[in-house]
Amino acid sequence: MKFLNWINIRLVLMLALVIFLYSFTSAKNAQRKIKKSEVIFLGNDNLFVKQEMVNKLLIEKNKDLKTITKEDLDLNKLEKSICKHKMIQHADVFVSVDGVLKAVVKQKTPIGRVFDELGSFYIDYEGNKMPLSDNFTARVPLVSGGINNENIKKVSEVLRVIYNDEFLKENIIGAQVLPNGSIYLANRNYSYQLIFGRAINIEQKFKNYKAFFQKAVLDSSLTKYKIVNLKFTQQVVCTK
Numbered sequence: 001m002k003f004l005n006w007i008n009i010r011l012v013l014m015l016a017l018v019i020f021l022y023s024f025t026s027a028k029n030a031q032r033k034i035k036k037s038e039v040i041f042l043g044n045d046n047l048f049v050k051q052e053m054v055n056k057l058l059i060e061k062n063k064d065l066k067t068i069t070k071e072d073l074d075l076n077k078l079e080k081s082i083c084k085h086k087m088i089q090h091a092d093v094f095v096s097v098d099g100v101l102k103a104v105v106k107q108k109t110p111i112g113r114v115f116d117e118l119g120s121f122y123i124d125y126e127g128n129k130m131p132l133s134d135n136f137t138a139r140v141p142l143v144s145g146g147i148n149n150e151n152i153k154k155v156s157e158v159l160r161v162i163y164n165d166e167f168l169k170e171n172i173i174g175a176q177v178l179p180n181g182s183i184y185l186a187n188r189n190y191s192y193q194l195i196f197g198r199a200i201n202i203e204q205k206f207k208n209y210k211a212f213f214q215k216a217v218l219d220s221s222l223t224k225y226k227i228v229n230l231k232f233t234q235q236v237v238c239t240k
Contacts, residue, residue: 089126
């Protein structure tokens with residue numbers, strides 16, 4: 001019984017020591033001064049947002065970086081502040097063990113650029129509006145016609161499939177949205193009118209188009225067509 005009691009005492013003492021060391025380390029870590037800040041962008045090198053802009057959001061106004069401690073930082077507030085930027089999709093903010101304040105940032109992904117009477121903007125991968133950047137211009141299909149809050153999601157479904165497919169991404173350079181919801185597409189190297197129709201059966205329509213395109217390239221008939229109609233999911237209808 002005495003042996004068991006001694007084991008229990010040792011376990012309690014070890015647990016108390018661990019708690020003490022953890023509390024001491026946490027308190028000391030909270031008082032650690034921030035050495036510098038660092039912004040890391042996920043994805044490709046095409047930056048719509050400058051690192052300097054994100055860096056300013058990381059450091060509180062009128063404060064010297066080296067005077068800020070970890071406990072002075074509200075990391076959740078900093079993340080929300082960065083994510084409010086219209087070109088940023090998500091951000092993770094944390095302090096590394098060596099005292100570096102880091103922000104890992106994911107930008108929004110533009111999949112189309114709209115031109116209308118109200119100005120110009122991008123449609124992002126989620127189907128939302130995204131402002132243009134002074135820092136970089138994305139190479140995406142140009143979209144014309146009446147884009148509004150009602151049809152932007154439907155148009156983005158078509159643009160998203162184009163963005164995810166290397167063949168379509170390389171060849172489709174424009175989209176015109178008609179008042180009835182029908183969509184016309186433009187091919188990079190050919191002048192025929194590509195009628196896509198409404199944003200339904202999107203995958204099947206593009207599958208039909210790719211099969212037609214590959215066959216027409218082989219028999220050199222692409223230049224003969226004025227209209228290529230994809231509205232019918234069972235076939236591609238062409239007009240010379």
